[in-house]
Amino acid sequence: MRVVPQVLLLQALLLVSLAQGAELRVMASIFPVADMVRQVGGQRVEVQVLIPPGADPHGYEPPPSVVRQLREAELFFQVGAGLELWAEGLLKAAGAKRVLLTEGMRLLSQGPGGQANPHVWLDPLLAVQMTEKIKEALLEADPPGGPLYEANARRFIQALRALDEEIRRELSALRGREFASLHPAWDYFALRYGLRSLGSIRPSPSRPASPRALARLARRLREAKVRVVLAEEQMSLREARVLASEAGARVVLLDPLGGVPGRDSYLALMRYNLRKLLEALRNEQGS
């Protein structure tokens, strides 16, 4: 009868040794990036996420504990393109090596000033490029992990391509459909799958819309008979509701960030959004 506890003890020891087996400690700014790093790094890499679920990544105030975590991290994976501007000072102080995942990517612009649109991770094929960059950075920081990183990256990229095929197939009947959004999170996704954004309430995510811009967008939606306003849980919904009611549209909540139950991997998150989007666009067709 002593067998069972011994097995449990062995399992516990195994778990401890796996946790200690992590060769590299890294941090990622947002959950989708952290999951990509996790997919490639497997158990060799311990990943922490800087921005907790539910927070808005465009304007975040990290608590002091984050500074310590950052100091212990060897690499910091970030989207770049202006998404983590608030972290600049922090990152300089912490000294972790930064990996900018949009480096060299062709970016869309957003807002009146034509700033870069950072929401590249919501396009699975751009996520493939991000995964390649993640693999390169891990390889460089931890060469003995090379074969593992290569194999994991290959497998994850296959899954991303399968996801791309799935979204393409599911949305094929809805090509050309239009929507408005609270902020330009879905522009890369729309471009990839043939949907069209009529405009965003907040062309630049941290700046509230002017009443005049809101009225203008509402008019465009009514004229085009567009009834979908995409918004997200991490931002205030007030403006999205105002626009929807003025345009006779409805607010559809998507989630660009995940990290919550049911959306606890990049793939699960994207499938969640695909389902919500299909539901919204099909409903619109019937109305």
Ligand SMILES: [Zn+2]
């Ligand atoms: Zn955003």
